[in-house]
Amino acid sequence: MDTVSEQSTTASATGSKRRGRRPGGSDTKGALIDAAREVFAESGYDGATVRGIAQRAGVDAAMVNHWFGSKEGLFAEAVLRLPFSPKDLVAQLLNGDQDTLGERIVRTFVTTWDEAGGGTFAAIVRSVTSHEQAIHLLRDFFIRYIFSEVLRSTGSDQQLFRATLAASQMIGLGMVRYVVQFDPLASADIDTVVTAIAPTLQRYLTGEID
Template sequence: MTEHPTRGSGRRPGTSQTREAILDAAMESFTQKGYTTTTVRGVAREAGVDPALVIHFFGTKDGLFDAAVRTRGVPLRRLSEVVPGDPDHLGERLVHRYLTLWEDPETAPRLHAILHAAAASEAAATLVRTFLTEEVLRPIAKTLAADHAETRAILAGSSLIGLAMVRYILKVEALALLPKETVIKAAAPAVQRYLTAPLDLP
């Protein structure tokens, strides 16, 4: 049954559940159809609500994408969970967690959707960049006992994103066919260097 937004100042019944249903439908659409093909009207149809209600909650498709990434793109926040511990093995822990997220059938489609959206739309790229900076890189930077902590976190993040692009998006065989543990051993030292080794930065 179609749900229409009501006028007036009263609280909408089921507002929280309706908003969650819209976000679920949005993340599913961004994952299955991509950012450019997803529409507000299509998300509303899948959520069983009027498109005006989607606009009421999120304003635009960009706003909807931003909210969906922040609430349904939570797996990326799990990277900061591995920061506590021996700093000399931080790179290994980050690469291991990152590859595990990409190879988990539940989280991988969302990560695919986020990277594809960032590549397809400048607006989406801006939203993803803000999300990564605020929710992933900055929390990691705060735990680093080194100079240029935020720049170090960004360099490490760029290395991880490049790894994902080649292994999981482009699927270049030389990297895509390697066992995960082999990739971890090969990539971790570079990430570790960015995080803790002396860097020639101004």
């Protein structure tokens, strides 16, 4: 059966469930992923509902099971899958003088997070108390994929300890700026944040910590 015929057959079989909403094609899948990131960021895993995500996306709730199998599957697709290569990110962070490494890291992350309104980071953090995979992702991303790799290039001592210190700084920053939104840090401009936090991160990476 050709693609057009398949789509027509699918539409006939499920049309009664959609009630005039978006057709169940690949655009629906993308809309659900975008809506899920927003809802998980706002409510965390436990607080998000399939119905609420589908309503945000403008589709029938049955489309969640159709494309992802369950809320768990949608969470894995929308939040737990990294939207970029950690290897490429590390290469970008290391592209410059080692003495300004902390500044580049803070600026890169805050700029990226600001553009997404906290985005995936907020969704993961709001879900760590109820979803074990979110904990693993947060730990692996910051410690294993980012800071351990960055520190390997610096030749610093106590690399694992330094990686956890650096992760605590960036996760804490993300929590305050995007999740609990404590002002004035939550609304401070990027240059102000970089100036205040980069020296501490730099010390964790290359300075004295004993």
